[in-house]
Amino acid sequence: MASIAVVMTSEFEDIEFTAPKKSFQDAGHTMTVISFAKGQELKGKQGEAVVTSDLSIDEANPQQFDALLIPGGFSPDQLRADHRFVSFAKDFMFEDKPVFAICHGPQLLITAETLQGRKVTGYISIQQDLKYAGATVFDKEVVTCGNLVTSRVPDDIPAFNQASLAKLAN
Template identity: 40%
Template sequence: MATETLKGKTIAFLATDGFEQVELTKPWEAIKESGAEVHLISLKSGKIQGVHHDEKGDQFSVDKTVDEVSAENYEGLVLPGGVFNPDALRMNETAVDFVRDFFKQGKPVAAVCHGPWTLIEADVVQGRRMTSWPSLKTDLKNAGAEWVDEECVCDQGLVTSRNPDDLPAFCKKAIEEFAEGKHAGQTV
């Protein structure tokens, strides 16, 4: 059932080859159904490769490269997981700056599974309560986050979840935060 909760808002999805496909497609569909315009942002133009765990998934067309965009043009950001995707994103200075800018502007961000790796690189997890895929627990703690094993955690506009099983709660909370908008307490 479509709603107009996010009508007039544009949400960025930042991903590259090796993203966990369902962690992009489920939030994409839910956010679009809520009335938002969605853009797939990546490190390169053309298509990027999704995965289903360790198997190849579908390819998806990139709307814009990270070099062509600014956080100013979006009301929120989604960071899907997958192991290769955030590992490549966190090695790209422009992608890391793009992510950090959402926090500087106090805009909501939603990251699932391995997605928080990019947040660690952007140095925006200090003092935040978060969850993730269990293997990121130590990385997040070392970066100053309080890691918890919960389905969906929201801390000042930062929504995090552990895995694809958490996507219903993740999508619902992300849409709620994107609808609410700016989070004054979220600045870095």
């Protein structure tokens, strides 16, 4: 089964972490939450989820993981301002490992400069930014391009989870 890194900090979109987490764990995959500090309490922006980080970004090695999940909310915008998270995400994209980004999650991939020539989707407010990053943007519930799976909003989570699990099965 796959070992999935999750990069996030407080103000993540609660359901965009909790629903994929349940789906991945039900399928037997393990998840490791990576944030600025190990043991950090991360609060979802809806106030429904509180998560404790398993590792700090300084302890995390992309080579230890099979896939990457980037939940949306305000978290990706905070992470993209830190070169360590940008580099971490870039490693997954360059190694062609599965990357799952929902809502504002692709913002981290924009900053990592890894979307040129990719087919993606994301929250409506970042779709123009995705185009500027060189991606072809679709307004669909899920877009899969190689090992990259992207979705727009919480309503897309069932399709997002299904496409993500299909990538993990390969």
